[in-house]
Amino acid sequence: MRKIAILTATIVCLLVMAVAQAFAFGEIRYTDRPLNLRDGRSPKAKWVGNLYAGQKVRIAHSRDGWVAIYEPDATDGSEGAAIGFSNAKYLQKKRTRYEPKELGELVYTYRALNVRTKPDVSGRKVETLKAGTHVRIDFPDGDWARVFLPNATIRSNLNGLGYSSVKYFKPASKKTLAKATKVSKPQPIQVEEDIPVVTEPDDVVSGQGQVSGNVATTPPPTPVAAPKPKFVTATTLINVHADRTTGSSLNRTLKPGDTVQVGLLQHGWYAVFNRNELVLIEGRAIGYSLQSIMDKGTRAATGQSRELALSAGPAPTVSTKSVSKSTAPVSKPKPVAASTSKSSASGQKTITIDRKKFAKTKKPDPTPNKTAHGYKYRVMEKSETRQLGEAWITLKVFMSTTKKPTRDSLKDFSTTLWKENRRVTKNVAVLIYLPGMDVEDLAYGVIKFDDKQLLEIWVREATLFGTQFL
Known part of the structure; x- marks a missing residue:
């Protein structure tokens, strides 16, 4: 009887091992630097995403020095289920560098x-x-x-x-x-x-997408929620850095009375967002500030401040000079002209902005001095920084136009600027501002390139509030 029990246990163990091996494929590797993902085995293949330094991935199907990339817990090992391809020489068996960055x-x-x-x-x-x-x-x-x-x-x-x-x-x-x-x-x-239908028509996105046909069906573990983003108003001068380190370049300095959103707390640093930003993810942050300084140098924004922040469009111009000590006195924010709020059926409030109230305070648009693709423009600023170990050239551009440019127009226009400024091993970001916009605030169009091709492009419609375009 005892032999039968031992034999049964052995068979069960073998079956469990067989099932585990059936789901396991490839091997686990770690990136040794920030790494681009392509949709093919070539640096000229289309860019589809990126990995942070030290990211854990599963690899398989090595060929021509390139490997297919999968989520670490992926169970479908077919090449068609890969979520990108990367050069194998940058993927190590042991983690040598770790700069984690949460997905969205x-x-x-x-x-x-x-x-x-x-x-x-x-x-x-x-x-x-x-x-x-x-x-x-x-x-x-x-x-x-x-x-x-x-x-x-x-x-x-x-x-x-x-x-x-x-x-x-x-x-x-x-x-x-x-x-x-x-x-x-x-x-x-x-x-x-x-497929079930949702009747409301405005429930989709812009740009071209591709749907992966192989998504893991195992129930996801319960994630830990990050602190909820919140509206705060500065009571003193606060530096906003390009990265979560005091050694990174200074993006801007908040003045007393400036209202922003903060969230995505990591390693003692808040991500700072424009007050009217709707999508609070890393790629939309205007920079980062230390939690200790932000908590001491701000107060919770009032309910009215939050409503006006979401509806009034771009924030006021802020200084880009470094702050050594937070000793500036508190100044009262200027009131924003708005009509009576109206509540929709969903419970959300809408505030109508009287744009005439801002006519006398609006700064004049920059004067264009060049022409490309039928648009007069001016490169207001060119800077070079490093982000997560990658070199970036950033072009801040004013585009003079009476009609809102299409995505294709932005793509062609920015590609010309990229070709003029491209450098080997350096990425290029083109920030497009339209007439009437605050050029010290978030850009309308953001177009990114590596040294070989276009990476991604997006537009922020909310930045056009108060201009002739919206």
């Missing part, structure tokens, strides 16, 4: 919401998220972003489910995580009739 922002949808193959209502629906579903969002573009499973760790377009409108998401919290709705595997998209 953890959010939940407060209503049923469609996920589509491309950022437009014409995109085919591949998933309908139930109310309360938690996901991650990244690759923002205007009011839309790419949607990822909540346990996703790799920032790649091929790792996403599709696109959804960010206005239907709210930041996750411990309370919402306790009631979390699991995300199912996207259904096949060949037959649209098999």
